[in-house]
Amino acid sequence: MFFKSVLAISLASAVSAHQNFHQFWVNDVSPGYEAAIRMPPSNSPVTDVTSNDITCNVNGNTVPSGKGTAKANAGDTIKVQWDSSSHPGPIQHFLFGPVDNAASATGIGSWIKIDEFDQTDGVWANEIMMANNMTYEFKLPTGLATGEYLLRSEMLALHGAQTIGGGQFYMGCAQLAITGTSASETCGPSIELPGAYNAEDPSIYIPNIYNGFDITTYTAPGGAVASCGAGSGASPVTSAVASASAPASAANATSAVVTEASSVSSAIIETLAPSPAVPTIEPVEPAPVTDVVEAPTATAAPVSSKKDSCKSKSATPTVAPVSTKKDSCRSKTAVPYPTGANNGTISSPTTLRTIASPAASAGLSTGGVALYGQCGGSTYTGSTVCASGTCTVMNAYYSQCV
Numbered sequence: 057m058f059f060k061s062v063l064a065i066s067l068a069s070a071v072s073a074h075q076n077f078h079q080f081w082v083n084d085v086s087p088g089y090e091a092a093i094r095m096p097p098s099n100s101p102v103t104d105v106t107s108n109d110i111t112c113n114v115n116g117n118t119v120p121s122g123k124g125t126a127k128a129n130a131g132d133t134i135k136v137q138w139d140s141s142s143h144p145g146p147i148q149h150f151l152f153g154p155v156d157n158a159a160s161a162t163g164i165g166s167w168i169k170i171d172e173f174d175q176t177d178g179v180w181a182n183e184i185m186m187a188n189n190m191t192y193e194f195k196l197p198t199g200l201a202t203g204e205y206l207l208r209s210e211m212l213a214l215h216g217a218q219t220i221g222g223g224q225f226y227m228g229c230a231q232l233a234i235t236g237t238s239a240s241e242t243c244g245p246s247i248e249l250p251g252a253y254n255a256e257d258p259s260i261y262i263p264n265i266y267n268g269f270d271i272t273t274y275t276a277p278g279g280a281v282a283s284c285g286a287g288s289g290a291s292p293v294t295s296a297v298a299s300a301s302a303p304a305s306a307a308n309a310t311s312a313v314v315t316e317a318s319s320v321s322s323a324i325i326e327t328l329a330p331s332p333a334v335p336t337i338e339p340v341e342p343a344p345v346t347d348v349v350e351a352p353t354a355t356a357a358p359v360s361s362k363k364d365s366c367k368s369k370s371a372t373p374t375v376a377p378v379s380t381k382k383d384s385c386r387s388k389t390a391v392p393y394p395t396g397a398n399n400g401t402i403s404s405p406t407t408l409r410t411i412a413s414p415a416a417s418a419g420l421s422t423g424g425v426a427l428y429g430q431c432g433g434s435t436y437t438g439s440t441v442c443a444s445g446t447c448t449v450m451n452a453y454y455s456q457c458v
Contacts (some may be wrong), residue, residue, distance in 0.1 A: 074226070076226065080136045092230050092231050093228050094229045094231075097115060102114070111163040116227075116228075119159065119160045119161065120160050125232065128196060128232050130196055130197065130235065134195070138211060141190075142186070146182075150170065150249075150278070154205055155203060163208070170194070170284075200238060201239065202234065205231075209227060223255070425442050430454060430455065443457070
């Protein structure tokens with residue numbers, strides 16, 4: 057009986073750690089929950105790196121996809137949000153294109169890696185994301201040609217990497233129409249998916265991952281981050297998170313509160329593939345939210361090891377649009393929200409963060425939340441009344457008018 061109980065708990069924990077890519081923002085504006093993303097039928101991982109599923113997940117190669125395509129510009133900031141997972145590993149991003157129609161692109165073939173984040177001071181990328189509502193930011197490279205692309209967000213779970221085939225890949229592909237800065241594609245090197253990954257690659261198969269493996273030496277699979285731009289002197293694309301400091305320990309900082317400075321830019325407008333099966337997706341405009349964070353100024357101290365980084369019970373930073381899970385990083389350690397503006401240092405935390413309320417969409421009442429807007433969540437303080445649609449719980453941290 058005891059064995060059955062332990063087995064049931066283990067299986068439940070494994071399933072709960074499975075994950076999917078659910079939402080993204082372009083310059084802090086989102087097309088909506090699961091909008092413009094090819095969603096798989098489940099949250100199970102892909103373990104066969106030679107299958108076509110390694111590109112855009114199960115059924116991700118089915119075209120036309122039936123999904124809309126969100127607009128972006130080269131150089132824009134992209135924020136992605138995943139389901140929470142305690143499994144250790146990196147996150148990275150790839151582009152497929154340019155193509156004439158992203159909804160008709162299978163994703164099988166040539167990709168360029170535009171971003172990679174493995175760890176900071178021995179703390180895995182997934183742990184840093186857990187302390188930031190499972191969100192992560194990076195920039196689209198400049199030097200891209202104008203056209204439509206698939207944006208592939210990938211998280212690799214390495215908890216089973218001690219055995220061949222034990223690496224678990226989770227990925228999702230979003231559809232973007234990017235206004236570029238180059239007349240033709242000038243990014244390289246490129247890789248082939250499937251083809252670039254091998255189950256015995258040292259970044260996928262790590263026999264000693266629980267016995268002396270040095271996290272700081274890890275590099276994710278898929279080759280180098282591409283350089284984009286005319287000529288060979290183009291600089292690699294860099295991530296805002298990669299330059300952030302690791303969690304501050306309790307011995308070195310008594311308080312570490314980080315606020316995210318952001319503003320609402322023009323709404324993302326969904327463009328549609330020329331297929332009658334593709335639904336019309338309205339732009340999403342966020343509801344007004346005001347967060348006030350006041351605390352003494354503190355500076356994040358570097359952490360020498362993962363063990364030290366998870367001892368603190370310091371406050372976890374507030375990040376829109378969903379609240380930080382109370383037991384993030386399993387020990388409630390404060391992790392600075394990674395931004396490119398302060399190069400990993402914690403700025404003065406006495407900050408007002410206000411997202412301006414855009415003009416109400418035509419036909420919607422200004423007294424309620426717009427269609428696809430946030431209307432609830434564990435720490436959400438805005439309106440819970442939908443001007444259009446019904447307030448539907450997506451997860452513990454996010455409810456949306458749909």
